[in-house]
Amino acid sequence: MMGAPICCAQQIGRSAISVSELKQVLRSEDEREIVRAMNRVKQNQESHQLLIFVVQLWRNDQRQHPDVPWNIVNSELIRIEVANVLAQASNNGFVKIDREELRKYARLVISGSNERAKSEAVLTLGVINNPGDVKLLKDVALLENPQTFRAAVIALAASCHPSGEAALADLRTKVRGKENREFVQMKSSELLPHKHCP
Numbered sequence: 200m201m202g203a204p205i206c207c208a209q210q211i212g213r214s215a216i217s218v219s220e221l222k223q224v225l226r227s228e229d230e231r232e233i234v235r236a237m238n239r240v241k242q243n244q245e246s247h248q249l250l251i252f253v254v255q256l257w258r259n260d261q262r263q264h265p266d267v268p269w270n271i272v273n274s275e276l277i278r279i280e281v282a283n284v285l286a287q288a289s290n291n292g293f294v295k296i297d298r299e300e301l302r303k304y305a306r307l308v309i310s311g312s313n314e315r316a317k318s319e320a321v322l323t324l325g326v327i328n329n330p331g332d333v334k335l336l337k338d339v340a341l342l343e344n345p346q347t348f349r350a351a352v353i354a355l356a357a358s359c360h361p362s363g364e365a366a367l368a369d370l371r372t373k374v375r376g377k378e379n380r381e382f383v384q385m386k387s388s389e390l391l392p393h394k395h396c397p
Contacts, residue, residue: 215243218252222264228271237280244293254294256281275316279308283319286326302327309339314346321347325354330362337366343379356386359396 216224216239224236243249255263256272271277282301288294289301301323308320321339324332333355340351352370355363367387374380 214239215246216240216249217243217246218249221249221252222267225267225271228268230271230274230276233271233277234280237277237284240284241287244288244291250285250288250294253281253284253288254296257285257296275308275311275313276319279305279316279319279323283323283326286323290326290328298327298329302329302332306332306335309335314344318347318350321350321354325350325357328357328359330358330360333358333360333362333366336363337370340366340370340383341373343374343376348379349382352383352386356389 216236221236221240224232227233240249240253252264256267257278259269259273261267261269272281282304285294285296286298286301289296289298305320305323305327308316309324311317317339321336324336336351336354336358339347340355342348352367355366355370358364358366367383370383371380371387374383
């Protein structure tokens with residue numbers, strides 16, 4: 200008996216990805232594989248061609264790429280993955296993008312009901328690192344939702360603003376779950392001393 204076929208994102212392992220490979224994974228319409236592929240895009244941010252394609256995905260350029268399954272690209276989970284890639288590439292100076300547009304979309308996803316997408320949206324706000332998001336991130340953490348709690352703590356721990364550190368300190372006293380409190384403490388001690396702020 201043959202094993203399950205290996206999908207295109209797994210075939211190359213953890214290496215960077217090309218535009219043609221990313222299109223192939225998108226056409227698979229397998230959200231898990233697409234998320235894996237978007238993580239591979241982050242490993243290849245120096246590829247100008249790849250980032251242009253990701254910007255075109257964000258801008259919904261269906262004329263340029265009629266072969267892309269736009270219903271999947273525009274699903275909440277995949278669109279926030281695209282936003283996360285672009286926010287990180289922007290932080291690294293590889294792409295110029297309207298970060299406020301990415302931020303607004305992430306906030307919109309957080310107010311929705313897709314828990315997987317919410318978690319990525321929380322991390323995306325952490326990458327964007329706007330002090331105006333600290334209260335929202337703290338509020339998400341205080342809900343102690345297993346899908347979003349850790350992402351919110353990581354985003355706050357990466358914050359370059361004093362309000363982020365204050366929110367973490369407040370979480371250490373207000374979080375109810377023992378494991379969650381320990382996670383806040385651990386991420387505070389791990390990330391705060393090592394974060395890279397402009």
